[in-house]
Amino acid sequence: MRRKVIAGNWKMNNDLSGSISLISAIKNGLSEKGTDNLVIIAPPYTSLETACALIKDTEIKLSAQNMHFEESGAFTGEISAGMLKSAGCEYVILGHSERRTIFSETDEIINKKLKKALSSELLPIFCIGETLEERESGKTNSIVERQISSGLDGISESDFNKIIIAYEPVWAIGTGKTATPDQAQEVHKFIRNLIEKIYSKNSAEKCIILYGGSVKPDNSAELLSQNDIDGALVGGACLKSYSFLEIIYSV
Numbered sequence: 001m002r003r004k005v006i007a008g009n010w011k012m013n014n015d016l017s018g019s020i021s022l023i024s025a026i027k028n029g030l031s032e033k034g035t036d037n038l039v040i041i042a043p044p045y046t047s048l049e050t051a052c053a054l055i056k057d058t059e060i061k062l063s064a065q066n067m068h069f070e071e072s073g074a075f076t077g078e079i080s081a082g083m084l085k086s087a088g089c090e091y092v093i094l095g096h097s098e099r100r101t102i103f104s105e106t107d108e109i110i111n112k113k114l115k116k117a118l119s120s121e122l123l124p125i126f127c128i129g130e131t132l133e134e135r136e137s138g139k140t141n142s143i144v145e146r147q148i149s150s151g152l153d154g155i156s157e158s159d160f161n162k163i164i165i166a167y168e169p170v171w172a173i174g175t176g177k178t179a180t181p182d183q184a185q186e187v188h189k190f191i192r193n194l195i196e197k198i199y200s201k202n203s204a205e206k207c208i209i210l211y212g213g214s215v216k217p218d219n220s221a222e223l224l225s226q227n228d229i230d231g232a233l234v235g236g237a238c239l240k241s242y243s244f245l246e247i248i249y250s251v
């Protein structure tokens with residue numbers, strides 16, 4: 001039985017005081033009822049250290065939203081795995097579609113980042129997903145297959161087992177258009193079969209595959225009840241504690 005995972009990707013939102021308020025509200029909400037789900041938050045870099053202190057002694061885990069694949073050096077504006085570890089991160093989101101499209105990250109760069117995160121003992125949340133044009137031209141499976149096989153190139157099965165995959169159709173991110181539960185389930189099943197081909201049935205069965213793209217309290221229960229959907233990577237709806245908590249408690 002795979003544990004459900006609800007991860008909140010804050011993107012470029014919340015300064016320090018906004019981060020403190022949001023985390024306090026999430027903590028309060030969770031302390032009332034508790035949860036068996038794994039809850040992860042990914043605030044901006046400037047809030048990581050404070051977030052780490054605030055979630056100490058809670059079940060909430062901390063993630064960064066990106067990192068560079070080098071450890072240190074002349075990379076102005078970048079941040080390394082070691083720096084994220086020292087700020088208290090356990091997870092890091094890699095390959096988000098906004099990184100791929102706005103910041104021109106290729107499958108090759110994402111592969112290097114995944115390897116660096118794993119060797120630095122950060123657990124990657126590895127994002128993949130097709131654009132609307134790709135879906136409409138029937139290329140969803142081939143795009144997802146390319147992103148997965150290039151991203152995981154050279155990664156051992158034991159390292160792969162530490163990765164969470166997030167399927168986020170680009171056309172559903174921040175648009176209010178969600179994939180239907182059937183559409184999402186179909187791709188999640190395809191991904192799980194692909195993992196079985198690349199690694200093994202055991203790894204495929206254990207692999208956590210999140211859905212992301214306009215997940216909201218009113219659609220999360222149905223999406224997360226699908227066989228191969230193990231949780232959600234939530235953007236917009238994680239910025240309000242009540243909607244993030246409602247999603248957590250919808251499964």
Ligand code: PGA
Pocket residue numbers: 009168172173174175176212213214215233234235236237
């Ligand atoms: P959204 O973002 O929930 O606002 O669509 C999801 C994501 O980008 O991870």
